[in-house]
Each structure stands twice: as C-alpha cells, then as structure tokens.
Amino acid sequence: MTEPLLYARNLVKRYGRVTAMDHADFDLYPGEILAVIGDNGAGKSSLIKALSGAVQPDEGEIRLDGQPVAFASPLEARKAGIETVYQTLALSPALSISDNMFMGREIQRQGFMGKWFGMLDKPAMEAFSRQKLSELGLMTIQNISQPVETLSGGQRQGVAVARAAAFGSRVIILDEPTAALGVKESRRVLDLILDVRSRGIPIVLISHNMPHVFEVADRIHIHRLGRRLCVINPKEHTMSDAVAYMTGAKVPEVLAA
Numbered sequence: 523m524t525e526p527l528l529y530a531r532n533l534v535k536r537y538g539r540v541t542a543m544d545h546a547d548f549d550l551y552p553g554e555i556l557a558v559i560g561d562n563g564a565g566k567s568s569l570i571k572a573l574s575g576a577v578q579p580d581e582g583e584i585r586l587d588g589q590p591v592a593f594a595s596p597l598e599a600r601k602a603g604i605e606t607v608y609q610t611l612a613l614s615p616a617l618s619i620s621d622n623m624f625m626g627r628e629i630q631r632q633g634f635m636g637k638w639f640g641m642l643d644k645p646a647m648e649a650f651s652r653q654k655l656s657e658l659g660l661m662t663i664q665n666i667s668q669p670v671e672t673l674s675g676g677q678r679q680g681v682a683v684a685r686a687a688a689f690g691s692r693v694i695i696l697d698e699p700t701a702a703l704g705v706k707e708s709r710r711v712l713d714l715i716l717d718v719r720s721r722g723i724p725i726v727l728i729s730h731n732m733p734h735v736f737e738v739a740d741r742i743h744i745h746r747l748g749r750r751l752c753v754i755n756p757k758e759h760t761m762s763d764a765v766a767y768m769t770g771a772k773v774p775e776v777l778a779a
C-alpha cells in the first residue's frame with residue numbers, strides 16, 4: 523500500500539470558544555487529485571491553512587513523506603514543497619507575468635552586477651517563464667512581459683498554478699480556483715489541473731463546485747463539523763450523495779476510505 527505524501531491526524535484548532543478543527547484527519551496520496559468539500563464553516567480553510575503553514579494547530583500531527591513537520595509559516599511549507607494558490611491570488615497586478623512567476627525567487631545576474639547590485643537576469647527569467655507556461659499549454663498568453671492586470675481571470679489562475687508547478691513543488695493546494703471564472707476559463711483551469719497531475723504532482727482542490735469536483739477528483743474528502751467525515755470515490759457516489767453527506771442529510775456507509 524502506498525504511503526500518503528501528506529498526512530495529518532487529530533488536528534485541533536480552537537479560536538476562543540469556536541473549534542475550527544476538531545480532530546481532523548487528512549491523507550493525500552502521490553499523483554492524485556483530492557477534492558476537499560464541506561459546508562460553509564465546516565473547517566476546510568482551517569485544515570488547509572494548517573497543512574500550508576498559515577495556521578499552527580493546537581494539537582495533532584502532520585507528516586510530509588512520512589516525516590513529522592511543524593510549519594511555522596507559509597514560507598516554511600513552501601520551502602518543503604507545499605505550494606498554496608489562494609482564491610485571492612498573491613499576484614502583483616502591475617508586474618509582468620515573468621516577474622510574478624519569480625516573485626521572491628528572482629534569478630540574479632552572473633558576476634558582480636548580480637552579486638553586489640542585485641541586478642536581475644530578466645532574459646533568463648523570461649525564457650524560463652515562457653517555457654513553463656508553454657509546457658502547461660498556457661501560451662495563449664502572447665507577451666511574457668505583459669502586466670498581470672491585463673490578463674483574464676483564468677489566465678491569472680494559470681500563471682499562479684504554473685508558478686506553483688514550476689518550482690519543484692511536491693503538493694499544490696488550490697483554494698476555489700474556478701470560483702470567480704466563467705465557463706470557458708474554468709475549463710482551461712480544470713485542464714491545467716489535470717495536466718499538473720499528469721506531471722506527477724498531487725493536487726488538493728478545495729471547491730464548492732460539485733460538477734468540477736466530480737469531473738477531476740480521484741477521491742473526495744468530505745469535511746463536516748471540523749473534521750473529516752469520510753472519503754468517497756466519485757465513481758461510486760453521486761453529487762447529491764456528496765451534498766447529503768456534507769450537510770448531514772444522509773450518513774455515509776463508509777466513514778473513511
């Protein structure tokens with residue numbers, strides 16, 4: 523049996539009297555798309571924030587590749603290979619696509635201009651960005667030095683996902699990637715998600731969009747009242763089953779798979 527790449531057990535997070543995570547478990551296996559669904563306030567964001575270093579759980583354990591981890595910040599999680607793309611994208615609208623791809627990881631010029639004056643190797647960064655975007659079929663973007671604010675919502679998501687996929691990530695977490703997008707753009711982003719999986723990078727997809735979840739997910743983690751209620755196979759359950767489990771209208775036969 524394959525070991526989970528990212529694993530959590532018994533995560534607890536309290537905010538005063540509110541328990542956002544109540545002994546939550548989580549498993550992500552290599553190469554899969556795992557959707558995380560749940561009603562508003564079920565604690566999905568808290569779980570994702572704990573896995574990506576944005577929140578430190580009060581109790582419980584997280585393992586990456588079998589090794590216990592305790593991320594003090596999102597930067598630490600990112601350094602360990604966990605990239606999170608939030609719905610409110612952390613892109614800088616006025617900067618170019620290429621500058622956004624490299625934000626915080628810029629390539630400096632060789633020699634002393636780079637070392638002492640921090641001058642960036644723009645051509646190298648642009649070539650790398652172009653290559654990554656075309657690998658992911660995103661080269662409908664014509665000009666790599668075009669500011670991100672001139673892109674459509676779907677293209678922006680594309681840049682954020684390409685950035686996550688480009689830097690040796692081991693896990694990509696996508697928080698509602700299609701929530702603000704139209705039909706065509708959502709289609710592109712879903713294709714991109716499938717493409718990233720085919721490159722062997724597992725994805726955690728948080729979404730309220732059942733058709734999208736059922737189309738791309740290999741497994742669906744259902745979160746309810748601060749913890750994992752069950753994991754279902756989308757081929758064996760209907761969307762209305764999933765919604766019924768999520769809201770408590772129906773109790774799943776298998777509590778976790």
Ligand SMILES: Nc1ncnc2c1ncn2[C@@H]1O[C@H](COP(=O)(O)OP(=O)(O)OP(=O)(O)O)[C@@H](O)[C@H]1O
Nearest residue numbers: 537540541542560561562563564565566567568569
């Ligand atoms: N920083 C915080 N301070 C106080 N309460 C919080 C905080 N973060 C989350 N909570 C509470 O914890 C519970 C779980 O919230 P969380 O955002 O994790 O749920 P969610 O499933 O992501 O919801 P949604 O789908 O609406 O985004 C909620 O009752 C929420 O109000």
